[in-house]
Amino acid sequence: MLELALTSHVAGGLIPQALTMLAIGAPSLAHLGPLDIAVIAIYFAMVMWIGFYLKKRANTSEEFFMAGREMTAWIAGLSFVSANLGSLELMGWAGSAYQYGILAAHWYWIGAVPAMLFLGIVMMPFYYVCKTHSVPGYLKLRFGQGSSIVAAFSFAFMTILMSGVNMFSMALVMKVVLGWDITFSIVISSLAVAAYVALGGLRSAIFNEVLQFVLIWGGALLVPILGLTEAGGWTGLKAQIIRNFPTQDYLHMWRGLGHFSDNPMGVHWTGIVLGLGFAISFGYWTTDFLVVQRVLAANSLRSARMAPVIGSFFKMAVPFIVILPGLLGLVVLQNADGSIMHLVGEDIVSAHPGAGMHSYNEVLPLMLVRYCSPGLLGLGITALIAGFMSGMAGNVSAFAAVWTYDIYQPLINKNARDEHYVAIGRWATILGVVISIGAAYLVMNAKGIMDYVQALFSFFIAPLLGAVLTGMFSKRATKAGGFWGLLIGTLTSVGLWAWVKIDPTALRYVAISPDAKDMAENMYRALWSFSVTVIVVFVVSMFGHARPLAELNGLVYGATKLPKEEPVPFYKNEWYWAVIAVVVFLALNIIFW
Amino acid sequence: MKESEISIWFFIGVLLTIYGALILSYGIWELVTGNLANVVLARLHAPVWWGALMLLLGLFYALRFRPGKA
Numbered sequence: 001m002l003e004l005a006l007t008s009h010v011a012g013g014l015i016p017q018a019l020t021m022l023a024i025g026a027p028s029l030a031h032l033g034p035l036d037i038a039v040i041a042i043y044f045a046m047v048m049w050i051g052f053y054l055k056k057r058a059n060t061s062e063e064f065f066m067a068g069r070e071m072t073a074w075i076a077g078l079s080f081v082s083a084n085l086g087s088l089e090l091m092g093w094a095g096s097a098y099q100y101g102i103l104a105a106h107w108y109w110i111g112a113v114p115a116m117l118f119l120g121i122v123m124m125p126f127y128y129v130c131k132t133h134s135v136p137g138y139l140k141l142r143f144g145q146g147s148s149i150v151a152a153f154s155f156a157f158m159t160i161l162m163s164g165v166n167m168f169s170m171a172l173v174m175k176v177v178l179g180w181d182i183t184f185s186i187v188i189s190s191l192a193v194a195a196y197v198a199l200g201g202l203r204s205a206i207f208n209e210v211l212q213f214v215l216i217w218g219g220a221l222l223v224p225i226l227g228l229t230e231a232g233g234w235t236g237l238k239a240q241i242i243r244n245f246p247t248q249d250y251l252h253m254w255r256g257l258g259h260f261s262d263n264p265m266g267v268h269w270t271g272i273v274l275g276l277g278f279a280i281s282f283g284y285w286t287t288d289f290l291v292v293q294r295v296l297a298a299n300s301l302r303s304a305r306m307a308p309v310i311g312s313f314f315k316m317a318v319p320f321i322v323i324l325p326g327l328l329g330l331v332v333l334q335n336a337d338g339s340i341m342h343l344v345g346e347d348i349v350s351a352h353p354g355a356g357m358h359s360y361n362e363v364l365p366l367m368l369v370r371y372c373s374p375g376l377l378g379l380g381i382t383a384l385i386a387g388f389m390s391g392m393a394g395n396v397s398a399f400a401a402v403w404t405y406d407i408y409q410p411l412i413n414k415n416a417r418d419e420h421y422v423a424i425g426r427w428a429t430i431l432g433v434v435i436s437i438g439a440a441y442l443v444m445n446a447k448g449i450m451d452y453v454q455a456l457f458s459f460f461i462a463p464l465l466g467a468v469l470t471g472m473f474s475k476r477a478t479k480a481g482g483f484w485g486l487l488i489g490t491l492t493s494v495g496l497w498a499w500v501k502i503d504p505t506a507l508r509y510v511a512i513s514p515d516a517k518d519m520a521e522n523m524y525r526a527l528w529s530f531s532v533t534v535i536v537v538f539v540v541s542m543f544g545h546a547r548p549l550a551e552l553n554g555l556v557y558g559a560t561k562l563p564k565e566e567p568v569p570f571y572k573n574e575w576y577w578a579v580i581a582v583v584v585f586l587a588l589n590i591i592f593w
Numbered sequence: 594m595k596e597s598e599i600s601i602w603f604f605i606g607v608l609l610t611i612y613g614a615l616i617l618s619y620g621i622w623e624l625v626t627g628n629l630a631n632v633v634l635a636r637l638h639a640p641v642w643w644g645a646l647m648l649l650l651g652l653f654y655a656l657r658f659r660p661g662k663a
Contacts, residue, residue, distance in 0.1 A: 228632070230633060375615055375620075376640055
C-alpha cells in the first residue's frame with residue numbers, strides 16, 4: 001500500500017483515474033485463449049482448496065488471528081514481503097522505471113531494506129515478547145487505551161478503504177488489459193477472498209501470499225530474461241538507452257540527486273535518505289500492522305527476527321521483475337511500423353482517445369503480451385490477479401484482527417468466550433470485504449475521492465512510527481505523551497497536506513525547495529510529522545510521571561529481559577544474514593550509483 | 594508446523610506441476626507442429642524450457658512435502 005500510495009505521484013497522476021478513462025471504449029491489450037483461462041481457473045480452484053483445508057485449523061482466536069504462531073521464518077518472511085507486492089505496485093513501478101529510470105529502485109532498496117532489518121533485529125523482540133496481537137495492541141500495553149484506540153480506528157478505517165481502492169483499481173486493470181467487466185472482476189475476486197480468509201483466517205491469507213509470491217516470479221521472471229536476450233544483455237540495454245535518450249539519465253540512482261532540478265522526480269538525496277529511507281519506510285515496514293502481523297505469526301522469536309531478514313533479500317531482488325522490464329520497455333517496445341514505441345502520461349492518452357497510445361503504467365502488460373505465448377500469458381495474468389487477491393486478503397485479515405482485539409473487545413464486549421471472538425473475526429472478514437466493495441463503487445462514482453484516500457493513508461504512517469519508537473526506546477515516555485504525540489503528529493501531517501493543497505507555493509517550505517515535486521512533498525511531510533510526534537511525546541512526558549521499570553518489562557529497550565535463545569550454527573543466525581543483507585544492499589547502491 | 598498438516602510447499606508443488614505440465618505440453622505441440630504463437634522470440638520456445646522448469650520444480654516440492662511423509 002505504501003507503494004500504491006506513492007505510485008500515483010511518481011507516475012504523474014493517478015493510475016486508476018486514468019485507467020478509468022482508458023477503460024471506456026479502449027480495445028483490450030491482451031486476448032486470452034482456452035489455455036490461459038484454464039491457468040486462471042486452476043488458481044481459483046487452488047485458493048479455495050487451501051481455504052477449505054485450513055478451516056479445521058482456525059478454531060481458536062490464536063489460530064484464526066495469529067495463524068497459531070506456527071509459521072516458519074521462511075513462510076513468515078515470504079508472506080511479509082508478499083503482502084506488499086500487489087499487482088498495482090508491479091505495474092505502477094514498472095511504469096515509473098520506464099518514466100524515471102532506475103531511480104524507481106530506491107523504493108525497493110533504501111525504501112525497504114534498512115527498515116526491514118531494523119524491524120527484525122531491533123524491534124521484533126519487543127513486539128514478540130510482549131505477545132501483542134497487533135500494533136495498536138502494543139500501544140495499549142505501552143501507552144494505554146487512548147493511543148491504541150486512535151491507532152486502531154485509523155488503521156481499521158484506512159485499511160478497509162484502501163482495500164476498496166485496490167479492488168476498484170484491479171478491476172480497471174482487468175478491464176484495460178483483458179476487457180473484463182468491472183463488476184465481474186470485483187464480485188469474483190472478492191467472493192474468493194472472503195471465502196478463503198473467513199474459512200482459514202490468517203493462516204489461509206499467509207499461505208495464499210506465499211503462493212502468490214511464487215506465481216509472481218513464475219509469471220513475471222520470463223519477461224526480463226527474454227527482454228535482456230532481445231536487447232543484447234545488460235550492456236546492450238545500457239548502450240541502447242544512452243543512444244535513444246542521450247539527454248536523460250535513466251541508469252544512475254544517486255548521481256542526479258544533488259539538487260531537486262537535476263532529476264526527473266524532483267527529489268533531493270536528503271529526502272530520499274531521511275524521508276523515504278527513514279520516516280516513510282520505517283513507518284510502513286515496522287508499524288503498519290498489515291505487514292507486522294505476518295511476522296508476529298512466526299513460531300519463535302528467532303523465526304520472527306529472521307523473517308524480515310529473509311524478506312529483505314527478496315525485496316532487493318524484486319526490481320529484477322519490476323524495474324528491469326520498465327527499462328527494457330524503453331528500447332524493445334515497438335509500434336506496428338517497427339519504430340520505437342513511446343509511452344506517455346495518462347493525461348496525454350486520455351486527451352487523444354483512439355490514437356492507439358499507451359501509458360507508462362501499461363509497460364508491464366505490454367511486455368507480457370510481447371513475449372508470452374498461450375499459457376505463459378495466462379500465468380502472467382494469474383500473477384497479477386493473485387497479487388491483488390493476496391493484497392486484499394492481507395487487508396481484511398489485518399482489519400479483522402484489529403477490529404476484534406482493539407475495538408470490539410475493549411469497547412463492546414470485554415469478557416466473551418474465545419469462540420465468540422473467532423466468530424466476530426469471521427464476520428469482520430466478510431463485513432470488511434462488503435465495505436471494501438462499497439468503497440470500490442464509491443471511488444468509481446466519485447473519482448476525486450481516491451486522491452484523498454491515498455493521502456489519508458500516508459497521514460498515519462510517520463506519526464505512528466514516532467509513537468512506537470519513543471515508546472519502545474524511551475523509559476521516560478508517558479501515557480499522555482504517547483497519546484498527544486500521536487494525535488498532534490497526525491494533525492501536523494494533515495495540516496501540511498492541506499496547506500500545500502490550498503496554497504501550492506507552500507511547497508517551498510514543506511519540502512524546503514520550490515523545485516520540489518509531489519514525491520518530495522510526501523517525504524518531507526512524513527519527516528516533519530515524525531519529528532513533531534517525537535518532540536510532543538518528550539515534551540508532554542516531561543510533565544508527567546514515567547511508569548515504574550517493572551511495568552515496562554517486555555515493552556521498552558533497557559527494561560526488558562529478552563529470553564535466552566538456543567545457540568545455533570552461524571548460518572542460522574539472524575545477525576549473520578542481516579550483515580550479508582547490508583553488504584548486498586550497499587553493493588547494489590554502489591554498482592548503480 | 595505440525596506434522597499432520599499439509600505444508601504450503603506441497604500446495605505450491607501441486608500448482609507448479611499442473612502449470613508446468615500444461616505449458617510444457619503446449620510448448621511441445623508448438624515445437625512439433627511448427628505452429629508458433631505470434632510473440633517476439635518465439636523461436637526460443639520459452640514454453641518448453643519454462644514449462645519443464647516449472648514441472649521439475651513442482652514435482653520436487655510436491656514429492657518432498659507430500660502429506661504423510663515423515
